Amino acid sequence: MDRKAFLKASLGAVAASVAATSLPAGGGESACAQDLESARREGAFVDAWLTDLFDAIEADGDRAAGVRLLEACGRGCYRRHPFKQEIARRGAGSLENLERAYRESFESWIEDGALHIRYGKVSKGCCCPAARHRPARPHDLHCECTRATHRSVCETALGRPCRVEILESVRRGGRTCHFAVRPA
Numbered sequence: 040m041d042r043k044a045f046l047k048a049s050l051g052a053v054a055a056s057v058a059a060t061s062l063p064a065g066g067g068e069s070a071c072a073q074d075l076e077s078a079r080r081e082g083a084f085v086d087a088w089l090t091d092l093f094d095a096i097e098a099d100g101d102r103a104a105g106v107r108l109l110e111a112c113g114r115g116c117y118r119r120h121p122f123k124q125e126i127a128r129r130g131a132g133s134l135e136n137l138e139r140a141y142r143e144s145f146e147s148w149i150e151d152g153a154l155h156i157r158y159g160k161v162s163k164g165c166c167c168p169a170a171r172h173r174p175a176r177p178h179d180l181h182c183e184c185t186r187a188t189h190r191s192v193c194e195t196a197l198g199r200p201c202r203v204e205i206l207e208s209v210r211r212g213g214r215t216c217h218f219a220v221r222p223a
Contacts, residue, residue, distance in 0.1 A: 086172045093173070093180060106183045113187025123192055130196035134222060137196045154220040155206075156189060162215040170210060179210035186218065193220045 096105040117123045126144065130137030138154055141147035146157040158166060165171040170181045186203045193201040200223040207213035 082172070089169060090173050093176075096180060097176075102180075105180050109180050109183035110187035113184040114191050116184065116188045117191035117195075123188065124195075127192045127195040130192070131198075132196075134197070137193060140196070141192075152221065154193065155217065156220065157217040158209075158215050160215060162209050165209050166216070175210040175212070177211060179208065182208045182210055182216075185216065189218050189220060193222070197222050199223055 096108065099105070117127075122144070126137075126140045128140075130140035134149055134152075134154055138147045138149050141154070141156055146155075146159060148155050165175070165181075167181065167185065169184075170179075173181075182205050185208075186205055190201055190203045193203070202221045202223065204219045204221070205211075205217075206219055207215055207217040209216055
């Protein structure tokens with residue numbers, strides 16, 4: 040058997056094995072379809088719940104309180120995701136190190152003393168799973184979460200306070216998300 044035929048046969052056997060062990064016993068595809076439908080319903084419930092929460096925060100009229108809540112979520116997102124902590128670790132010590140570390144996951148550059156972080160020239164949509172299926176708004180509070188995440192990364196890396204400006208945001212009607220970080 041030649042190498043190509045061997046690989047094709049091997050991949051077929053692996054695929055069949057994975058399929059057989061992935062399907063629930065006794066229910067086959069119908070159990071998978073039920074699980075998928077259940078996950079869809081749960082996702083729709085969570086999206087609706089989050090929309091209600093953001094509606095309530097914005098209806099309250101205390102935008103500063105809403106910003107503080109979303110900033111807390113952004114700091115939590117930094118603590119929860121090791122790849123964000125890894126950017127801070129690899130970017131430690133200088134704005135130049137931080138720019139190089141960010142460049143592995145984002146567009147980044149330094150201009151006029153600010154680190155620019157951009158999610159491509161044009162983004163397909165919001166990257167956050169907690170926001171991507173909810174309706175966007177002109178002054179969307181959810182972007183404050185992302186601002187705080189980037190501030191956490193940068194302040195950890197540089198060991199000093201940073202100011203992060205939202206230059207553009209998909210959720211606020213922009214073509215992409217673009218942040219400028221200025222160390223204090």
